Amino acid sequence: MLLVVTAVAAERDSAARGLTAPGGGDGDTGAGVQHPLPGDRTALRLTGGPLGTVDLLAAGVGPAAVAAGTAAALAAAEAAGTPYDLVISAGIGGGFAPAAPVGSVVVADAIVAADLGAETPEGFVPVTELGFGTTRHLPPPGLSRAAARAAGAGHGTVLTVSTVTGGADRARELADRHPTALAEAMEGFGVAEAAAAHRVPVLEVRAVSNPVGPRDRAAWRIGDALAALGDAFRAMVPVLQEAKDHG
Numbered sequence: 001m002l003l004v005v006t007a008v009a010a011e012r013d014s015a016a017r018g019l020t021a022p023g024g025g026d027g028d029t030g031a032g033v034q035h036p037l038p039g040d041r042t043a044l045r046l047t048g049g050p051l052g053t054v055d056l057l058a059a060g061v062g063p064a065a066v067a068a069g070t071a072a073a074l075a076a077a078e079a080a081g082t083p084y085d086l087v088i089s090a091g092i093g094g095g096f097a098p099a100a101p102v103g104s105v106v107v108a109d110a111i112v113a114a115d116l117g118a119e120t121p122e123g124f125v126p127v128t129e130l131g132f133g134t135t136r137h138l139p140p141p142g143l144s145r146a147a148a149r150a151a152g153a154g155h156g157t158v159l160t161v162s163t164v165t166g167g168a169d170r171a172r173e174l175a176d177r178h179p180t181a182l183a184e185a186m187e188g189f190g191v192a193e194a195a196a197a198h199r200v201p202v203l204e205v206r207a208v209s210n211p212v213g214p215r216d217r218a219a220w221r222i223g224d225a226l227a228a229l230g231d232a233f234r235a236m237v238p239v240l241q242e243a244k245d246h247g
């Protein structure tokens with residue numbers, strides 16, 4: 001079973017459209033059915049396509065909301081005896097120029113919490129250097145590479161931040177600290193923490209709606225990014241099917 005976790009319903013519906021589009025999923029999946037989850041949550045459940053059962057959950061904005069939603073979905077599926085075997089964090093995101101322009105798609109080869117740490121006189125120190133936890137989850141390399149290739153996407157680090165970058169200085173600081181970063185968003189690390197706790201592999205897919213940099217809300221291309229996200233899911237179906245059928 002596949003679990004796709006987004007922040008908002010528009011992202012969930014774009015992914016579902018891709019998974020049910022001709023050439024992507026099987027047309028029999030239709031619009032899906034509501035699948036109740038613990039804690040007043042509901043997933044959209046698709047069945048009958050090449051990927052078998054796919055649950056799509058819009059779990060809220062930010063790492064805490066999606067960590068809670070993902071953990072609830074994973075625990076419920078395990079308790080029902082039908083555990084998920086892959087979780088995908090998906091949605092729109094900011095792209096680092098010039099590698100990830102607006103309208104492009106990025107598949108994460110690493111999912112990194114960029115602001116989980118402490119400010120010190122010497123600068124930012126990640127929690128790992130303070131002796132706690134982790135700041136990085138690694139998707140299965142072969143699967144993430146194949147997914148990126150199928151989607152025509154960039155393959156690089158996706159940062160998780162709790163505050164959308166809004167200035168050139170912050171964008172430069174993040175790029176300096178994470179030279180392989182292609183995109184930032186607000187959920188991937190939360191989804192990945194929950195997946196890791198259940199020993200389930202994770203992917204992150206981001207369609208770029210805006211550049212990482214000075215805030216210019218009017219320039220965000222959310223509709224284009226949602227369309228690109230759906231196209232990416234459609235293109236990734238054969239790769240996800242191969243992973244499902246052959247581990």
Ligand SMILES: O=C(O)c1cccc(C(=O)CC[C@H]2O[C@@H](n3cnc4c(=O)[nH]cnc43)[C@H](O)[C@@H]2O)c1
Nearest residue numbers: 007061062092093094164165184185186187212217
């Ligand atoms: O400020 C606004 O008017 C506004 C309107 C719509 C959405 C927002 C968001 O902040 C959306 C955050 C949401 O989208 C992802 N996202 C998209 N671009 C970025 C980014 O450059 N940096 C971080 N996150 C981004 C994020 O994953 C959230 O789910 C604001």
